[in-house]
Amino acid sequence: MAELPKLPKGKRVLSGLQPTGIMHIGNYFGAVRQHIALQEHNSAIIFIADLHSLTSILDAESRRGLVRDIVLDYMALGLDPSRAVFYRQSDLPEVTELSWILSTVTPLGLLERGHAYKDKVAQGLAADAGLFTYPVLQAADILIHRSELVPVGQDQKQHIEMTRDIAGKFNHVYGDVLVVPDPLILDDVAVVPGTDGQKMSKSYENTIEMFAGQKRLRKQVMGIVTDSTPVEEPKDPDASNLFALWKLFANEPERSEMAERFRSGGLGYGEVKKDLFERLVAYFTSP
Numbered sequence: 323m324a325e326l327p328k329l330p331k332g333k334r335v336l337s338g339l340q341p342t343g344i345m346h347i348g349n350y351f352g353a354v355r356q357h358i359a360l361q362e363h364n365s366a367i368i369f370i371a372d373l374h375s376l377t378s379i380l381d382a383e384s385r386r387g388l389v390r391d392i393v394l395d396y397m398a399l400g401l402d403p404s405r406a407v408f409y410r411q412s413d414l415p416e417v418t419e420l421s422w423i424l425s426t427v428t429p430l431g432l433l434e435r436g437h438a439y440k441d442k443v444a445q446g447l448a449a450d451a452g453l454f455t456y457p458v459l460q461a462a463d464i465l466i467h468r469s470e471l472v473p474v475g476q477d478q479k480q481h482i483e484m485t486r487d488i489a490g491k492f493n494h495v496y497g498d499v500l501v502v503p504d505p506l507i508l509d510d511v512a513v514v515p516g517t518d519g520q521k522m523s524k525s526y527e528n529t530i531e532m533f534a535g536q537k538r539l540r541k542q543v544m545g546i547v548t549d550s551t552p553v554e555e556p557k558d559p560d561a562s563n564l565f566a567l568w569k570l571f572a573n574e575p576e577r578s579e580m581a582e583r584f585r586s587g588g589l590g591y592g593e594v595k596k597d598l599f600e601r602l603v604a605y606f607t608s609p
């Protein structure tokens with residue numbers, strides 16, 4: 323297993339996950355693993371962003387089920403409610419109150435640059451005010467707790483920058499009230515690729531769901547897209563999506579050895595997928 327780098331201590335750490343689908347290894351390595359590790363030596367606050375998910379999940383029954391699944395996944399992965407604060411966003415209504423207050427100091431131009439909103443408009447889809455002001459609600463989630471550090475994957479970098487800008491504007495008007503937080507994004511796992519080589523995401527159907535049944539999990543692993551280089555030919559590990567996923571479950575000497583096997587030829591992708599599947603099962607089923 324890839325080692326976690328040395329993480330900060332003594333900080334007020336906050337992060338959240340939207341209940342928009344089944345948790346996958348991109349969420350785990352990009353964010354959730356750090357959330358759980360950080361509860362050891364920090365004051366950690368983790369929440370389920372059910373209000374944010376209203377921008378994409380409109381069915382109440384599905385949303386309730388997804389919230390429950392994420393709670394169970396977090397607990398199974400080691401989140402300990404006696405050490406970390408763990409809550410559902412809608413159970414803390416002060417967040418939406420703060421969100422309104424923050425919106426009064428948020429420039430429209432800042433929100434117009436938001437990726438999620440811009441992408442939707444670029445696709446010719448009708449965006450609503452909820453999607454537009456999504457980053458203000460996220461800023462409220464973070465700022466309400468005076469959070470110092472926000473561990474997330476690369477795709478959330480812009481949201482944290484917006485939070486910093488909004489906190490700065492607020493402090494400019496009202497004095498030094500809000501703590502301006504820093505993102506914590508680990509280079510190695512900032513963007514975990516999906517089975518098709520794009521960023522792994524619930525919305526692209528390219529995920530590996532660590533708690534799927536073995537049959538489904540095997541199908542997802544076997545479905546990792548590879549090129550048609552014949553077994554005997556040398557392969558470039560750095561251009562391989564399969565290698566990028568496999569190395570999440572390997573330590574440094576194993577990574578170098580496998581990279582060498584890729585380069586020297588004679589290695590079939592099927593063998594690597596089989597090994598990845600076994601490592602996945604061993605990692606996520608061990609106590």
Ligand code: ADP
Pocket residue numbers: 338339340342348349350351352353354473474475476477478511512513514515516521522523524525
């Ligand atoms: P998804 O894109 O699957 O809907 P979310 O937007 O709910 O995932 O992301 C939850 C957390 O997981 C965020 O901190 C996000 O940055 C992180 N994350 C999601 N996908 C990846 C990925 N492929 N690589 C690294 N981190 C990721």
Ligand code: TRP
Pocket residue numbers: 336337338339340371374459460463464472474478481
């Ligand atoms: N927007 C985040 C995502 O899609 C979820 C989120 C909401 C969040 N509020 C947050 C993450 C506050 C970190 C801090 O993954």
